[in-house]
Amino acid sequence: xxxxxxxxxxxxxxxxxxxxxxxxxxxxxxxxxxxxxxxxxxxxxxxxxxxxxxxxxxxxxxxxxxxxxxxxxxxxxxxxxxxxxxxxxxxxxxxxxxxxxxxxxxxxxxxxxxxxxxxxxxxxxxxxxxxxxxxxxxxxxxxxxxxxxxxxxxxxxxxxxxxxxxxxxxxxxxxxxxxxxxxxxxxxxxxxxxxxxxxxxxxxxxxxxxxxxxxxxxxxxxxxxxxxxxxxxxxxxxxxxxxxxxxxxxxxxxxxxxxxxxxxxxxxxxxxxxxxxxxxxxxxxxxxxxxxxxxxxxxxxxxxxxxxxxxxxxxxxxxxxxxxxxxxxxxxxxxxxxxxxx
Ligand code: WQD
Numbered sequence: 001x002x003x004x005x006x007x008x009x010x011x012x013x014x015x016x017x018x019x020x021x022x023x024x025x026x027x028x029x030x031x032x033x034x035x036x037x038x039x040x041x042x043x044x045x046x047x048x049x050x051x052x053x054x055x056x057x058x059x060x061x062x063x064x065x066x067x068x069x070x071x072x073x074x075x076x077x078x079x080x081x082x083x084x085x086x087x088x089x090x091x092x093x094x095x096x097x098x099x100x101x102x103x104x105x106x107x108x109x110x111x112x113x114x115x116x117x118x119x120x121x122x123x124x125x126x127x128x129x130x131x132x133x134x135x136x137x138x139x140x141x142x143x144x145x146x147x148x149x150x151x152x153x154x155x156x157x158x159x160x161x162x163x164x165x166x167x168x169x170x171x172x173x174x175x176x177x178x179x180x181x182x183x184x185x186x187x188x189x190x191x192x193x194x195x196x197x198x199x200x201x202x203x204x205x206x207x208x209x210x211x212x213x214x215x216x217x218x219x220x221x222x223x224x225x226x227x228x229x230x231x232x233x234x235x236x237x238x239x240x241x242x243x244x245x246x247x248x249x250x251x252x253x254x255x256x257x258x259x260x261x262x263x264x265x266x267x268x269x270x271x272x273x274x275x276x277x278x279x280x281x282x283x284x285x286x287x288x289x290x291x292x293x294x295x296x297x298x299x300x301x302x303x304x305x306x307x308x309x310x311x312x313x314x315x316x317x318x319x320x321x322x323x324x325x326x327x328x329x330x331x332x333x334x335x336x337x338x339x340x341x342x
Pocket of ligand 1: 090130220221222232275298
């Protein structure tokens, strides 16, 4: 039986590359489109190292409608799309909202337009727990009311979900929206991992870069929140667990098991950890004492959020495998590898 071909946008990125590994290992053929504005093309060398397969990447900006259209013309056998390509730093989006609106909306519009023109049947969208805004309580379920987004990044995900719903309602496209909590860690082989461009916005790469000495010190953005130790609570989830959920979501639609044309799933472990607890876990597994200071709150941050993941477990059969120790271990192993340290 011929393998189904999946187009992964943002395939050279952190979650995209890990998802390509999982798709290949579960029998799919994959092509990538990534303009490498926030990623490195050689991440696909790491994918080849793990899977033995060289992935074709179209170095195309999805905001260019003609170039995007040409990819679909060249690949009439695309059976599904997983759309990761977007800017995703909460803090940066607060400083540069129009950059986020331009990139995240126009790339999505172009790829959705191609889905309708080329009758692509299945679409998986990289959404985010930031769509919930600052929830009144956690864990949040997929039915937790959507509040005002706390950042332009979260707003682009809220509107992105609505754009997909309306496209699904007016076409034959079927979609699944995956709301990630905080993806962290690296593939256990450490052939692929997170490669932040410039100073890392996210917590775990900031921790590992500080520990290895690339950053002199890191800041904990606030310890005056109403949490058990004053620092923000997040639901950290291993990137390989996130990746596998995409394969399960595609299988679910391709096998015709989906209950509606557009379904939403939370992807988190269901455990909330504070920033200081995450740092303590890193120090425990790495044996490094982290050099950090308590700083002001970061605009756009919410106080606490973690997932109710029962729907993904019950419906998709998704079972997260990695715990926080393992997330920190793989993140640290990757950081040491890319800095050629034993
Ligand atoms: C986590 C916590 C910071 C850096 C991320 C992704 C976003 C979305 C949701 C998928 C916050 C604190 C951070 C630092 C710190 N995921 N922090 N010092 O903002 O929750 O958003 O998950 O779509 O794409 O960005 O993640 O790692 O930036 O912050 O104290 O140097 O760590 O204040 O409380 P965030 P993050």
